[in-house]
Amino acid sequence: MEDYRARYIALKRDYEASEGDAASVQALYEYKDALEEQSAPEAQWVLVDVCETLELYKTAYDALRPLVTRGDKKGQKRLGRLLGLQGRGDAFALPRPRGGKEEARQAALLAQLPRFRYHPNPFRTQAFRVAEPPVTCDCCGKPAGVCYEGPFYAVEEVTALCPACIASGRAAQKFDGAFQDDCSLEEGADCPEALDELIHRTPGYRGWQQEYWRAHCGDWCAFLGYVGYRELRQMGLVEEVLDDPMWAQWGEAPEKVLRSVENAGSVQGYLFQCLHCGKHLLWVDCD
Numbered sequence: 451m452e453d454y455r456a457r458y459i460a461l462k463r464d465y466e467a468s469e470g471d472a473a474s475v476q477a478l479y480e481y482k483d484a485l486e487e488q489s490a491p492e493a494q495w496v497l498v499d500v501c502e503t504l505e506l507y508k509t510a511y512d513a514l515r516p517l518v519t520r521g522d523k524k525g526q527k528r529l530g531r532l533l534g535l536q537g538r539g540d541a542f543a544l545p546r547p548r549g550g551k552e553e554a555r556q557a558a559l560l561a562q563l564p565r566f567r568y569h570p571n572p573f574r575t576q577a578f579r580v581a582e583p584p585v586t587c588d589c590c591g592k593p594a595g596v597c598y599e600g601p602f603y604a605v606e607e608v609t610a611l612c613p614a615c616i617a618s619g620r621a622a623q624k625f626d627g628a629f630q631d632d633c634s635l636e637e638g639a640d641c642p643e644a645l646d647e648l649i650h651r652t653p654g655y656r657g658w659q660q661e662y663w664r665a666h667c668g669d670w671c672a673f674l675g676y677v678g679y680r681e682l683r684q685m686g687l688v689e690e691v692l693d694d695p696m697w698a699q700w701g702e703a704p705e706k707v708l709r710s711v712e713n714a715g716s717v718q719g720y721l722f723q724c725l726h727c728g729k730h731l732l733w734v735d736c737d
């Protein structure tokens with residue numbers, strides 16, 4: 451018992467001292483995986499604590515239920531509290547830092563696809579998904595094992611596009627469509643060739659409102675993905691994204707707005723990175 455608990459206490463101390471940096475969260479997740487393999491009740495009790503720390507309330511509830519006996523008042527109370535929280539499921543748990551098998555699988559897939567400068571990892575952003583079985587690309591008519599799921603603004607209804615038809619510009623040309631509205635771009639970049647690449651040959655992303663594309667150093671930025679305050683803190687980017695004149699339009703303290711940004715919440719963050727100086731920039735909108 452002591453060994454399981456001592457390990458958890460040490461991991462939680464690291465987590466709190468680092469304010470939840472990626473390494474400390476990853477270590478907690480790895481410990482959770484290891485505890486799930488153990489059947490000893492001592493391990494299962496610690497598993498409940500680890501899951502609560504990670505805000506995996508549903509998993510915590512499921513692990514606790516078989517451990518609590520009828521006479522265990524304290525346990526019953528905790529079970530009741532977790533039952534209330536688990537309505538949110540595990541969807542709002544602390545995000546698991548990147549890496550691992552899924553990341554490796556996506557990297558291998560990505561290596562076979564055309565490269566998108568302004569949207570470098572469309573799997574991570576869920577703009578692309580693996581289609582099993584393959585779907586038919588509306589543009590080239592060929593089977594597509596990877597299919598685009600993001601926005602495409604065209605008169606005709608287009609349901610499936612393959613990465614090659616996006617990258618070549620064939621899809622935009624054939625349907626006279628665009629992946630990003632050219633009226634919703636940050637000022638500061640004006641190269642017509644780059645503009646054509648961004649709106650006609652780059653997968654888009656999904657915003658609550660009209661998607662807006664950030665620019666920096668005279669060019670558009672790369673879209674990295676959907677984030678909240680917690681993800682930014684984990685990536686160590688809070689200070690960097692706060693250093694941005696964009697916040698002036700909110701009329702509120704930037705720190706306050708940023709703290710309310712939640713991934714998949716009603717105030718959503720979209721993370722970009724400058725392709726020239728490497729600076730990270732955020733865009734925020736509300737539902």
Ligand SMILES: [Zn+2]
Binds near residue numbers: 591
């Ligand atoms: Zn195609």
Ligand SMILES: [Zn+2]
Binds near residue numbers: 666667725726727728
């Ligand atoms: Zn820059």
